[in-house]
Amino acid sequence: MKTIVFVLSVSILVLFFLPLIAFAGIVTIPTSLSPSNQYRLAFVTSTTRDATSSDISVYNTFVSDVANAIPELNALGTTWKAVGSTATVDARDNTETNPYNAAHVSVPIFLLNDTKLVDSNDDLWDDSIDLPLDITEAGLQIDTDVWTGSYSDGTGSFWVFSQISQELGSTDSYGVQVGYSLRSDVGWVDRSSYQPTILRSFYALSAPLNVPSPIPEPSTLILFSIAILSILGITYHRRRRATRQSYRKKPDADLYYARHKSKTELYRFVNVNR
Numbered sequence: 288m289k290t291i292v293f294v295l296s297v298s299i300l301v302l303f304f305l306p307l308i309a310f311a312g313i314v315t316i317p318t319s320l321s322p323s324n325q326y327r328l329a330f331v332t333s334t335t336r337d338a339t340s341s342d343i344s345v346y347n348t349f350v351s352d353v354a355n356a357i358p359e360l361n362a363l364g365t366t367w368k369a370v371g372s373t374a375t376v377d378a379r380d381n382t383e384t385n386p387y388n389a390a391h392v393s394v395p396i397f398l399l400n401d402t403k404l405v406d407s408n409d410d411l412w413d414d415s416i417d418l419p420l421d422i423t424e425a426g427l428q429i430d431t432d433v434w435t436g437s438y439s440d441g442t443g444s445f446w447v448f449s450q451i452s453q454e455l456g457s458t459d460s461y462g463v464q465v466g467y468s469l470r471s472d473v474g475w476v477d478r479s480s481y482q483p484t485i486l487r488s489f490y491a492l493s494a495p496l497n498v499p500s501p502i503p504e505p506s507t508l509i510l511f512s513i514a515i516l517s518i519l520g521i522t523y524h525r526r527r528r529a530t531r532q533s534y535r536k537k538p539d540a541d542l543y544y545a546r547h548k549s550k551t552e553l554y555r556f557v558n559v560n561r
């Protein structure tokens with residue numbers, strides 16, 4: 288009987304904590320938010336590629352593929368954009384986080400470890416972020432250079448006076464702009480530059496997401512209830528049997544009655560021993 292109770296208890300624990308175990312790596316719904324709140328998610332890719340293409344869609348596809356390889360991120364059904372600028376598009380427009388564009392939804396942005404990167408689009412492009420953007424798609428911290436081709440206001444890295452471009456896909460001799468994942472000042476996007484043929488990470492931003500209303504899964508609830516009822520039933524059954532056995536051990540109904548002074552139990556005792 289003890290074994291059955293133990294097995295059932297373990298089953299309940301597994302059923303109850305399975306969702307937590309499966310999603311332990313990353314947090315896709317920030318715990319500090321409430322249902323219907325909007326937010327975006329951000330990560331830095333654990334994998335790398337070059338920066339030789341001047342077509343922003345190449346980088347958007349790259350970060351989308353990295354995100355959608357993670358089941359929890361794929362399940363969000365959102366679009367992912369690279370935090371990158373080419374000669375024809377700025378990072379803040381590619382990610383639809385331009386503070387000067389009223390059509391771009393301004394919401395808090397969270398990392399996949401449940402911490403807040405910034406509070407708004409303004410906060411993203413005001414030369415500093417609240418925390419380094421150093422958490423990968425798998426929820427792990429990473430120390431890496433990141434291709435951005437951008438300045439810290441989210442525009443393309445372009446020297447107007449000398450007409451030199453350090454944007455993604457540039458063939459100018461100064462190379463392409465990188466940020467550094469451990470920086471939270473301007474250096475998060477604008478730290479240094481490298482020749483675009485080398486391999487580096489990318490930052491990714493999701494489209495705006497909504498915190499869902501909590502709806503308990505009926506199947507989980509039913510399983511949970513059945514398990515609880517089973518344990519209660521077993522416990523009741525064991526107690527009842529133990530009581531019967533203790534009654535049987537007592538030879539004298541009067542002695543038992545004298546000790547317990549319960550007519551109901553005396554009645555039970557007589558019935559059991561009939």
Ligand SMILES: [Ca+2]
Binds near residue numbers: 404405406417
């Ligand atoms: Ca802030």
Ligand SMILES: [Ca+2]
Binds near residue numbers: 409415416
């Ligand atoms: Ca800021």
